[in-house]
Amino acid sequence: MKIKIRKLGNFDKELGLPEYKTPGSAGMDVKSCLDKPLVIRPGERVCVPTGLSFEFPEHMEMQVRPRSGLSLKSDLMVCNSPGTVDSDYRGELMVIIGNFGNRPYTIEHGTRIAQIVFCPVLRVELEDAQDLSKTTREGGGFGSTGSK
Numbered sequence: 168m169k170i171k172i173r174k175l176g177n178f179d180k181e182l183g184l185p186e187y188k189t190p191g192s193a194g195m196d197v198k199s200c201l202d203k204p205l206v207i208r209p210g211e212r213v214c215v216p217t218g219l220s221f222e223f224p225e226h227m228e229m230q231v232r233p234r235s236g237l238s239l240k241s242d243l244m245v246c247n248s249p250g251t252v253d254s255d256y257r258g259e260l261m262v263i264i265g266n267f268g269n270r271p272y273t274i275e276h277g278t279r280i281a282q283i284v285f286c287p288v289l290r291v292e293l294e295d296a297q298d299l300s301k302t303t304r305e306g307g308g309f310g311s312t313g314s315k
Contacts, residue, residue, distance in 0.1 A: 168285075170222070170223045170285065171223070172185075172219055172220070172221055173220045173221070174218060174219060175200075175220060176218060177218060178218030182276075182277055184219075185197050185198075185219070185283060193284055194232060194282030194283060194284045195282060195283050195284075196234065196281075196282050197217045197219065197231075197260065197262065197279070197280060197281050197282065198217065198277050198280065199215050199217065199262075199274050199275070199276060199278045199280050200216050200217050200218030200219070200276065201215075201216065201274070201275070203276075204273050204274065204275050204276070205274045206271050207243065207264065207265075207271065207273075207274065208271050209267075209269050209271065210267075211265070211266055212246055212264065212266075213264055214262070214263055215262045216259055216261055217259065217260045217261070217280075219259065220258060221256075221257075222257065223254055223285060224254060225254045225255075226254075226287055226290075227254055227285055227286065227287060227288055228252065228285070228288050229251075229284070229285055229286075230250065230252075230286055231245060231247075231248070231249060231250035231252065231260070231262055231282075232245060232248055232249045232250075232281060232284060233281060233282075234280070234282050237280065237281075241272055242268025242272065243264050243265070243266055243272055243274075244264070244267055245262060245263065245264060245280075246263040246264065249284075250262075250263065252283075260283075262280050264280060
């Protein structure tokens with residue numbers, strides 16, 4: 168399947184387009200597109216530009232997810248993970264990143280900051296109901312099935 172991608176403003180060819188890094192990769196890495204390094208202070212959340220916008224079919228969403236390496240090796244997290252980009256959005260892909268550590272962290276131009284995954288979306292019709300079918304779990308959640 169082909170997805171349209173548009174390079175914006177200060178996007179430069181050195182950034183390259185998002186790509187799968189291995190044949191088994193589910194996500195494509197996206198990079199920061201910055202005029203100057205971006206310092207994220209402890210406790211701060213920022214929108215990091217990618218210099219890209221997308222067009223994809225209505226029956227899909229683009230999910231923005233953390234890169235495991237960035238999350239493990241730094242105190243940075245993609246805050247609304249997974250973030251959903253709707254099929255009718257044509258603006259720049261911005262990644263919300265928070266610094267959950269106790270020291271400032273600098274993102275340079277071209278840093279791989281997140282990954283994107285394209286997923287199918289089902290449109291449903293909600294039906295008002297007085298009762299729902301019974302299950303063995305019922306309302307149990309948040310660890311109700313145990314930890315082992």
